Amino acid sequence: MSQSVLKISGLKVAYGGIKAVKGIDLEVNQGELITLIGANGAGKTTTLKAITGTLPSGKMEGRIEYFDKTLAGVPAHQLIHQGLAMVPEGRGVFTRMSIHENLMMGAFIRNDKADIEADIEKWFSVFPRLKERAAQLAGTLSGGEQQMLAMARALMSHPKLLLLDEPSMGLSPIMVEKIFEVIRDVSKQGVPILLVEQNAKLALQAANRGYVMESGLITISGDAQSMLTDPKVQAAYLGE
Numbered sequence: 435m436s437q438s439v440l441k442i443s444g445l446k447v448a449y450g451g452i453k454a455v456k457g458i459d460l461e462v463n464q465g466e467l468i469t470l471i472g473a474n475g476a477g478k479t480t481t482l483k484a485i486t487g488t489l490p491s492g493k494m495e496g497r498i499e500y501f502d503k504t505l506a507g508v509p510a511h512q513l514i515h516q517g518l519a520m521v522p523e524g525r526g527v528f529t530r531m532s533i534h535e536n537l538m539m540g541a542f543i544r545n546d547k548a549d550i551e552a553d554i555e556k557w558f559s560v561f562p563r564l565k566e567r568a569a570q571l572a573g574t575l576s577g578g579e580q581q582m583l584a585m586a587r588a589l590m591s592h593p594k595l596l597l598l599d600e601p602s603m604g605l606s607p608i609m610v611e612k613i614f615e616v617i618r619d620v621s622k623q624g625v626p627i628l629l630v631e632q633n634a635k636l637a638l639q640a641a642n643r644g645y646v647m648e649s650g651l652i653t654i655s656g657d658a659q660s661m662l663t664d665p666k667v668q669a670a671y672l673g674e
């Protein structure tokens with residue numbers, strides 16, 4: 435059996451009277467690209483917030499293990515030191531810093547200075563638009579460019595697990611294609627990824643395994659290729 439990177443068991447989250455997550459199990463193993471799909475409001479972002487410890491306190495029950503350690507009580511700003519990087523919905527780049535500075539910030543936990551510059555050059559070759567705009571403030575970038583920057587910044591930390599929340603949201607089809615190409619490449623390089631997506635087809639085509647979330651519960655899970663041909667998934671999420 436491959437090594438477990440993230441193991442969520444019996445996760446429940448309530449916001450006041452609203453039960454956003456009602457007891458889910460989910461696992462990401464070494465080398466896997468896992469997708470969590472589902473409609474608006476299903477509880478996907480809440481699940482990511484539970485992993486990153488960014489929920490209001492006292493709202494969560496269940497267990498989240500990360501490389502055999504429990505994540506409960508680890509402050510969100512410490513997670514990056516443990517190799518956990520997140521690209522939130524709406525990107526979260528530092529808008530008043532330049533693109534180059536954002537990438538440097540992504541590497542703040544590293545001390546291999548020469549390799550950091552080499553990594554920045556690598557990301558500039560993957561995303562030439564960022565290179566052209568290296569000195570420009572991140573806040574002036576288009577949505578798609580900010581998504582590229584947010585991904586590159588997260589990967590500058592050399593994460594042991596990458597969490598992506600709706601990376602395709604609001605992007606043009608060409609930009610979506612580019613972002614997914616990068617996601618697949620990063621996965622091939624061995625970085626485990628948990629990808630939350632509403633674009634179920636693209637997400638399942640890229641992933642090894644998938645989970646469908648509906649009203650706070652996981653209703654379908656399995657091998658991504660089989661899910662693409664599952665009539666229930668097709669009817670509800672693939673528009674077929």
Ligand code: ATP
Binds near residue numbers: 449476480632
């Ligand atoms: P989306 O794709 O629209 O972001 P999602 O699957 O990520 O959907 P969540 O954002 O996790 O869903 O929301 C799950 C449920 O929890 C929704 O009913 C939402 O209204 C509710 N919810 C989310 N955040 C809060 C909050 N801070 N306070 C109260 N209710 C919340």
